[in-house]
Amino acid sequence: xxxxxxxxxxxxxxxxxxxxxxxxxxxxxxxxxxxxxxxxxxxxxxxxxxxxxxxxxxxxxxxxxxxxxxxxxxxxxxxxxxxxxxxxxxxxxxxxxxxxxxxxxxxxxxxxxxxxxxxxxxxxxxxxxxxxxxxxxxxxxxxxxxxxxxxxxxxxxxxxxxxxxxxxxxxxxxxxxxxxxxxxxxxxxxxxxxxxxxxxxxxxxxxxxxxxxxxxxxxxxxxxxxxxxxxxxxxxxxxxxxxxxxxxxxxxxxxxxxxxxxxxxxxxxxxxxxxxxxxxxxxxxxxxxxxxxxxxxxxxxxxxxxxxxxxxxxxxxxxxxxxxxxxxxxxxxxxxxxxxxxxxxxxxxx
Numbered sequence: 001x002x003x004x005x006x007x008x009x010x011x012x013x014x015x016x017x018x019x020x021x022x023x024x025x026x027x028x029x030x031x032x033x034x035x036x037x038x039x040x041x042x043x044x045x046x047x048x049x050x051x052x053x054x055x056x057x058x059x060x061x062x063x064x065x066x067x068x069x070x071x072x073x074x075x076x077x078x079x080x081x082x083x084x085x086x087x088x089x090x091x092x093x094x095x096x097x098x099x100x101x102x103x104x105x106x107x108x109x110x111x112x113x114x115x116x117x118x119x120x121x122x123x124x125x126x127x128x129x130x131x132x133x134x135x136x137x138x139x140x141x142x143x144x145x146x147x148x149x150x151x152x153x154x155x156x157x158x159x160x161x162x163x164x165x166x167x168x169x170x171x172x173x174x175x176x177x178x179x180x181x182x183x184x185x186x187x188x189x190x191x192x193x194x195x196x197x198x199x200x201x202x203x204x205x206x207x208x209x210x211x212x213x214x215x216x217x218x219x220x221x222x223x224x225x226x227x228x229x230x231x232x233x234x235x236x237x238x239x240x241x242x243x244x245x246x247x248x249x250x251x252x253x254x255x256x257x258x259x260x261x262x263x264x265x266x267x268x269x270x271x272x273x274x275x276x277x278x279x280x281x282x283x284x285x286x287x288x289x290x291x292x293x294x295x296x297x298x299x300x301x302x303x304x305x306x307x308x309x310x311x312x313x314x315x316x317x318x319x320x321x322x323x324x325x326x327x328x329x330x331x332x333x334x335x336x337x338x339x340x341x342x343x344x345x346x347x348x349x350x
Contacts, residue, residue, distance in 0.1 A: 067096030082164030121277035185223030
C-alpha cells in the first residue's frame, strides 16, 4: 500500500466511524460539538502556523489541547455526578496537559522554530514515495490527526458522557492500570532526563540503559500505549450495556473503533512517529546503540538478550518506502534527547 492509499484508507475509516457515532442520537451532540471545536483548534494551532513556517511540529500542540477539550466536554455534557464520567474526563485532561503545557511553553520560547526529527523523518518517506508537495502533505497529515480526535480517540469520552454510571470491578481495575502506567511513563521520562543531565556534564554521547530503559528501548512509549488500553477497558462495560439499545451495525462500528485505538497507537508509537524515527537517528549518532538494539527489546519490556539479535526496527515498506541512502542522518538532532528530556511522548495517528 502506498502512502497515498494509506492516507485515503485512514480518512475513510475516520469519517465512517464519526458518522456511526453521530448517527446515534444520544451521542450526536457530543460528536458534532467536538467536531467543530477540534476543527477550530487544529486550524488555528496547527494548520495556519504550519502553512506559514513549513513545520509540522505544531500538530502536537493542537493534538494535545484537543485531548484536553475532549476531557472538558466530557465533564460539561456528562456531568460530575458519575464517577465513570469524571474518571474518563480527568484522564483526557491529564494526558493532554502532559504534552500541551510543554508544547505551549516551547512555542512561546521559540523552541518550535524547527521541526521535530520524527517529522523530518516523514519528509524522507514523502520524497521517496514521490509526493511532490511538502506543504500539502503537512496539511493532509495535520487534518488526519484532527479527524482522529474527532473519531476513534473520542469514543471513550462519548460513551462515558452518554452513560453516567458508577464504577464496577472492571472499571476500578482499569483505573488502577491507568494510574500504574501513567506512573510507568513518568518514571521512564524522569530516568531518561536524569541520565541526560549526567551525560551532558561528561560531554559524552551514550545510550540510556538505566532503570526501565534496561528492559526495553522505549518504556515511555509502552507506558503511554498501556494507558490507552486501560481507557478502552474502562468504557468497555458501558459499550456492552448499549448492545440491545443500539442498531447492530452502529454498535459493531463503535466497538471496532474503540478497539482500533490500541492497534492504531501501537502502529504509531512503534513505526510511524515513535520508535522507528528515533532509532533511525540514534543508530547513526551513538556508537553503542547497535549493541543496545541487539540486547534489549524494542517495545515490550523483558529480559535482556545475550546472543539472539532482533530484526532491525524499520517501518513496513509497503507504507513507508526505504529512506534514501544518500541522506546524511547526522545532520538531524537526536530525537530521543528532545523527546524524553521534556517528556514529549506523542501518540499520533497518521
